[in-house]
Amino acid sequence: MMKKVYTRTAGIEADMVSGFCPGCMHGLIFKLIGEVLEEMNLLEETISVQGVGCCGLAMEYVTYDNTTAPHGRACAVATGIKRTNPDKLVYTYQGDGDLASIGLAESMSAANRGENISVIFVNNGIYGMTGGQMAPTTLVGMKATTAPEGRNPAMHGYPMHMCEIMNQLTAPVYLERTSCNTPANTRRTKAAIKKAFQNQIDQKGFSMVEIVTSCPTNWGLNPMESLEFLNEKMLKEFPLGVIRDRS
Amino acid sequence: MAKKFMKGCEAIAEAAVRSGCRFFAGYPITPQNEIPEYFARRMPEVGGSFVQGESEIASINMVYGAAQTGVRSMTSSSSCGISLKSEGVSFCASARIPIVYCNVARGGPGIGAIQPAQQDYMQATKASGNGGFRMIVLAPATVQEAVDMTYEAFDLAQRDRNPVLILADGVLGTIMEPVELPPMRSDEELRKLREETKDWALRGHKAGEKKLILPGGWQGQEDRCKANAAMYDTWEKDIQVEEFLTEDARVVIAAYGVSARVAKSAIRLLRKEGYQVGMIRPKTVSPFPYQSFDKLDYGRVKAILDVEMSIPAQLVYDVELGVKGRCKVHTCLRSGGEIMGREYIVNAVKEIYNV
Amino acid sequence: MERNLMAAGFGGQGVMMMGKLLAYSTFSATDKNVTFFPSYGAEQRGGTANCYVVISDNEVGAPLGDVMDDLIVMNEASLNKFLYKVKPGGLLFINSSIVKKPVERDDITVIPAPVTELAMELGNAKVLNVIMLGVYVGYTEVLPEEVVYETVKGQLAKKPKLIPLNEKAFRLGTKIGQEARKDRKGLV
Known part of the structure; x- marks a missing residue:
């Protein structure tokens, strides 16, 4: 008698094949979110807001209600949904360009209001869908199509650390930076997502999980190389850990 | 029902509440501040939500979010602030989300003047955002009309699943007039109205009946454009126009x-x-009452005088489409915060009357 | 029958409240149509503040006239700016405490009242607008005195302590207006 030890989460469509690039971590993160929602018995009570970027592909993959915001506006759209539906679980899923560049005002203001939502912020230091342009989180010296000589602080400034920036605000309850570079960190990421959702259920206010990931396609590296880059460069600039927990 | 003496902005907000608006997000800009201020006081009384957004862009997107769940939602702004909202309005039109928004128009282009103007006609009626969508645009002339139109706007928006714009101006926003308010919709009525959105609104769902709001999407864009165009074609019946003393004009x-x-x-x-002077007054500037101009007896009508608080003239393009060159169309224009004057129009009519 | 009034002065002289009280009185006590239109904006912040009231048997079209039947000026800047807005034969009410220069028109009726000084004599400079409202109502009889007084009283429902002062101010104004009317009878 075979024992079933693993099955795809009910949070992802059963026969869906993801279109994410090899080595991309979006698929893994959506799986984690699906598992958490399933474990918390929230799949029927969730409304998710997808940012603009590669993550938007997921709107076809997930099984719960979801919508897409204009680029950068996910936290504003989520605010409208949550204020009118306080009994639903509302989370946004946003990349670095979406959350930290075009949507900086919306993200910071939702955090500052202590909006009772959960933000999943996926930081890979580059614009993916549009093809490798410089992001607010691009590392110094890292090449991008709009910074062909690499990010130059004299012209482009330095990478933005959103967890630390939001940590200057009073209202947010939970800010943690994680990664999916190792099985252990992936489990930590799942636990962080769960905590962010639990905070919302408990009416505690704004939570954000920043997940540092890779973009092999636009980094110009193969999946293994990009994992190395992530470990050696990205995590130096964006150290993992709980930045704030007042839950 | 007893009349009340109310400021335009506040009357618009109260009419929205009575029509069932339970979410409002807005950002300060003169001359519409009394709308968000009124909602801030009023929403807690009716179990609704008010948010002062961090910008016009955030505000329209909050409304975009709330309306996706079937809650009647509104935002307002003025001219340059309305420009900022065009992103969200376009998303609503694309995803077919019913919202109501109000432009208490001021001068332009750019920051313009804070005083009343009608410089946004083209933006309101032809291109309120990218992508070539259309909306029903209601243009009230009195506070009473602003109230009635706002009340109706939520029903039109929900009927079509499309944004509806109230095109007001700084005079209408700040003037006080006697007004009769429409009845307050009960919680039971609102529950039913929300129930009618269940086929498309996001509320969470049982396994197997996934909901997805898709403002763009990878496939089917042309089909959605065709469906939108077909819906716009049904608006002939929604045209509202006042023809004032035109019989012998x-x-x-x-x-x-x-x-x-x-x-x-x-x-x-x-x-x-x-x-012998009359007037054709479009109450819906979109859809536009071309027919009213088309049916005039051009044996008798010697001239049309296009009167608007916009320089250059904008309404005049729609008027020309109705007149089709059958008589001369003159203009009588003010702008930059100068409010149209009675004697100004009187003189303009006299100048062309016997030519 | 349509009558329009413009009131103008410094920000802080209560010009808007004066217009609003008159408009609200008309609304609450008559079948006439009435509009109150405040001129808003930069002018509220230190410059001139002004508002328009139109009272009409018909629906009110223009909420402000290019020419006015009645003009109230509370400061000299307003007189300079709006003097020629008064129609020939119209009425000009002047705060003569502040406006010292002679009126350069002889085709209108001028009703001067030193409302700033009178208000200070009553012990509160803020009630100058209520005195001027009284002058206007006393002179024009556009509304019964008691109707307007009830509105003034209603406005102070949350500050009943101020009612006696405001009543004194209003009655003082109506008396000045009525006297002026007697003097002018048959002249214009």
């Missing part, structure tokens, strides 16, 4: 909103002096 004034109410005063003065 030799000169017909074309005007909407505040300019039209001033023109009405001017027409009364001119009629006393024996001038």
Whole structure:
């Protein structure tokens, strides 16, 4: 008698094949979110807001209600949904360009209001869908199509650390930076997502999980190389850990 | 029902509440601040939500979010603030989300003047955002009309699953007039109205009946454009127009909103002096009442006078489409915060009357 | 029958409240149509503040006239700016405490009242607008005195302590207006 030890989460469509690039971590993160929602018995009570970027592909993959915001506006759209539906679980899923560049005002203001939502912020230091342009989180010296000589602080400034920036605000309850570079960190990421959702259920206010990931396609590296880059460069600039927990 | 003496902005907000608006997000800009201020006081009384957004862009997107769950939602702004909202409005039109928004228009282009103007006609009626969508645009001339139109706007928006714009101006926003308010919709009525959105609104769902709001998407864009166009074609029946003393008119004034109410005063003065003057006043500037201009007897009508608080003229392009070159169309224009004057119109009519 | 009034002065002289009280009185006590239109904006912040009231048997079209039947000026800047807005034969009410220069028109009726000084004599400079409202109502009889007084009283429902002062101010104004009317009878 075979024992079933693993099955795809009910949070992802059963026969869906993801279109994410090899080595991309979006698929893994959506799986984690699906598992958490399933474990918390929230799949029927969730409304998710997808940012603009590669993550938007997921709107076809997930099984719960979801919508897409204009680029950068996910936290504003989520605010409208949550204020009118306080009994639903509302989370946004946003990349670095979406959350930290075009949507900086919306993200910071939702955090500052202590909006009772959960933000999943996926930081890979580059614009993916549009093809490798410089992001607010691009590392110094890292090449991008709009910074062909690499990010130059004299012209482009330095990478933005959103967890630390939001940590200057009073209202947010939970800010943690994680990664999916190792099985252990992936489990930590799942636990962080769960905590962010639990905070919302408990009416505690704004939570954000920043997940540092890779973009092999636009980094110009193969999946293994990009994992190395992530470990050696990205995590130096964006150290993992709980930045704030007042839950 | 007893009348109340109310400021335009506040009357619009109260009418929205009575029509069932339970979410409002807005950002300060003169001359519409009394709308968000009113909602901030009023929403807690009716179990609704008010958010002062961090920008016009955030505010329209909050409304976009709330309306996706079937809650009647609204935002307002003025001219340059409305430009900022165009992103969200376009998303609503694309995803077919019913929202109501109000432009208490001021001068332009750019930051313009904070005083009343009608410089946003083209933006309101032709291109309120990217992508070539259309909306029903209601243009009230009195506070009473602003109230009635706001009340109706939520029903039109929900019927079509499309944004509806109230095109007001700084005069209408700040003037106080007697007004009769429509009845307050009960919680039970609102529950039913929300129930009608269940086929598309996001509320969470049982396994196997996934909901997805898709403002763009990878496939089916042309089909969605076709469906939108087919919906716009049904709006002929929604045209509202006032034809004032046009039966014997030799000169017909074309005007909407505040300019039209001033023109009405001017027409009364001119009629006393024996001038046969009338007016066609589009109450819906989109869809536009071309038919009213088309059916005029151009054997008798010698000229049209387009009266608007916009320089250059904008309404005039729609008027020309109705007149089709059958008589001369003149303009009588003010702008930059200068409010259209009665005598100004009287003189403009006299100048063209016998030419 | 339509009558329009413009009131103008410094920000802080209560010009808007004066217009609003008159408009609200008309609304609450008559079948006439009435509009109150405040001129808003930069002018509220230190410059001139002004508002328009139109009272009409018909629906009100233009909420402000290019020419006015009645003009109230509370400061000299307003007189300079709006003097020629008054129609020939119209009425000009002047705060003569502040406006010292002679009126350069002889085709209108001028009703001067030193409302700033009178208000200070009553012990509160803020009630100058209520005195001027009284002057206007006393002179024009556009509304019964008691109707307007009830509105003034209603406005102070939350500050009943101020009612006696405001009543004194209003009655003082109506008396000045009535006297002026007697003097002018048959002249214009």
